[in-house]
């Protein structure tokens with residue numbers, strides 16, 4: 001199995017604070033991988049390490065078996081907030097992309113895609129809507145015909161319809177080209193429909209990672225009587241529990257044995273699994289840290 005992204009003991013720190021630590025990852029080629037986690041978890045840092053914009057302070061990351069700098073011609077990257085030269089039109093950006101990527105540039109693909117989406121070719125991109133700009137950035141990244149496409153929160157500013165259209169465009173494009181995608185997002189419901197690999201970061205560490213179908217198959221929600229959890233001891237490991245006066249709801253990592261019929265088993269969604277793993281309280285900053293000496 002070819003790995004598109006592989007990281008071992010990868011770490012990056014700013015001053016004394018680790019933005020990413022002990023990160024071990026293996027994203028197989030051809031996957032659409034979602035990178036999720038709370039604000040400040042280290043998602044952008046990880047993407048910047050993968051594209052070679054940052055150098056690791058520990059460990060290493062490889063892209064198709066090579067250091068990121070060597071793999072750069074095979075990587076397409078759309079940074080957070082899709083930065084584009086705002087005074088240029090989409091048509092000018094497509095031409096400029098051709099000059100910057102002489103080895104491989106599919107201008108026809110970008111033009112066809114933008115034409116289909118009704119993006120005006122002759123309007124400065126600064127005057128397009130946020131969704132249209134995101135589509136321009138995606139079309140430019142795809143025109144590079146990358147083997148790995150990195151997208152940092154590409155749909156954050158889009159309305160629900162534009163989000164769906166963006167994800168459909170993305171999935172259609174990568175299915176045709178067998179591109180591997182690593183995309184960070186907070187929008188779990190959108191990811192469930194389109195991603196087949198998941199990486200959850202929390203407080204600079206990988207909390208959970210693997211193929212979505214395997215992760216979902218490994219967890220169940222159980223509902224049953226309060227204080228009945230002894231009945232599942234040894235059969236299922238409780239990841240998160242919530243209780244009302246009458247019943248308990250448990251998210252469990254499923255073992256092999258049968259579950260006591262006291263409990264009703266339900267399948268889980270991606271959102272259930274991610275939120276249960278992130279539910280640990282985030283550390284708070286004490287109010288005293290905000291005091292500024294006059």
Ligand SMILES: Nc1ncnc2c1ncn2[C@@H]1O[C@H](COP(=O)(O)OP(=O)(O)OP(=O)(O)O)[C@@H](O)[C@H]1O
Nearest residue numbers: 014018019020037038039040041042043044045046
């Ligand atoms: N240039 C920098 N200098 C100092 N600290 C930084 C810098 N960039 C990021 N950090 C810190 O590194 C940590 C990880 O930041 P990062 O931007 O990777 O998180 P993120 O998961 O992408 O967050 P978000 O979802 O808010 O975009 C945070 O604690 C952040 O404050």
